[in-house]
Amino acid sequence: MSRRFLTLSILFTSLFIFTSFSLQVVEASSKQYIYDSAELLSEEQVMELEGSIKEFGEKQETDFIIHTTNDTSGKSIKTYMGDFYDEHAFGYDQPKGNTILLTVSVDPTKREVFLAGFERGEEYLDNERIELVLDKITPHLSDKNFYQAFQQAISTSNDYMEYRPGVNPESVLLKTWFQLVVALAVGGIIVGTMVYNSGGRVTVTSRTYFNENNTRVNSKRDMFVNKTVTKRRKPSNNNKSRGGRGGGGGITGGGSSFSGGGRSF
């Protein structure tokens, strides 16, 4: 009996040690992705988002950080974001490494969002792509659907980062439906011409019976009569987005370069 007890206790102890060890491992590798200071998300929503972020991280080798606040302590949201990054030194691969940082400020006087990409994030989510992501999420933010906005930001960033840097991921040329339409049109035109020409083509042209010797322009006149000039204002760049634009990337106080874009909502 004592022998049996011994075996059991050894088993239990080892099991305990093993689980506590493995728990520690999990804890060590589990970073914090969501800093919800403004308390915009419920407990389950945070769990759900973390799940999405982990998936995102595995695919893109980039951490996606969500940071909400209701006080940017007087700084611009861009500076505030930069300081937050420097302070936490985020990164999937290394401190201050591959990161996408989404900052949402719900300061009652100034509701803003800023999305920034560092390292791999800067390369694969450049300013143009960030603008495209912001185009998609700003409506949700305006409607106070923060959870939806964040999910959208994660999945859209994930989609865009699949594309090679410099390519516009929303380009119609890359859309499957467009390619399908073009392919069908090409097939239709070629086969249509084949059917049309199956009975033989007319191969005479306007030159076939043309007699050069007796064809000439006897007189010609090209007289200027009048002219009209119309003018319109050059389309300016800042009428594209509704909110103010805290545009472009930059360099944080700590010296990390990033791509970025911001809106107020």
Add this chain to the structure above:
Amino acid sequence: MVIHYKCPNCGSDMEFDAVSGMLSCGSCGRKDNIEDFSEEFITTTFSEDEAKQYNCNNCGAVIITEADTTATNCSFCGAGVVLGDRLSGDLAPAKVIPFTISKEEAMAAFRKWCRNGRLTPKGFMTADRVKGITGLYVPFWLYDLDSKADVKAVGTRVRTYTRGNYIYTEKKFYDVYRDIDLSYVKVPVDASEKLDDTLMDKLEPYDYQKFKDFKTPYLAGYIAEKYNFSDEELFSRVKTKVQPYIDSYIRSTISGYSSVNYKSKNIRTKKTKAHYVLLPVWMVYYDFDKQEHTFAMNGQTGKIVGKPPISLGKVASWFGGIAAAAFVTLKIISYAVGGVLW
């Protein structure tokens, strides 16, 4: 007046041979040069309704012809006969392009053409139900035309430039006038009532270098017709035929504008000459799927025209194949450029 060519050697029927371009005898192989042949048959004039009935010189049987036929084969003995009085006076053709493609070559070319039909049904491609092939000299009018065009138009030049915050669009209007002489020679129009005009138009062009002065022996062994419409009656048709040529020439003289708006286009076309000629056409009659399909082959160049039956299945598979290939290509390009397949 029936003209029939009997071989001076053996007395057999002689026919025009497309390969050698000579009058030849099928039995003994004698060949006679047509250029040296007596012209007396053409110059003999008969009034048109004088002859109501023709008898074959060879066998004496009545030759059954239609009113327009000028050359045919005796339905009884098969000898090639030419009805001389229907080819004389006003009805005498000035020139003829003799057949350069023989019946056998025409048949072979037609079979080959059927095999290449990418959209035709499989059964059609074997070309094993050709009902008949007929060598036909089709009457054509060749018009020499002189046209005068007075054109008034407004030409617009558009220029855009940017100054400061504004984009300026400047439109300059020009009063354009052209006085053009145009000339087209030997524009062919088929003068036979029976044949489809669009079919005949597609047979063009013929090589006019090969025109020969008309001699009746060229018709021996072939079917020939006389014109149903005079050159005056077909003048409007030749005018519509050259209209697009004239338009494109006018366009080519007005250049340097972003857009041209024609105010008036006054075109007067007059005929300087009309030649009555016979051009060689092989007509192929093909029974397929309880329908007769008619094809025409240019007897000089071998060009084939005519609506073949279209297989829906083949159309669908070509369409599907091309569309799929295009789609895959686009996907490969987008993968190469964007790095994403979907």
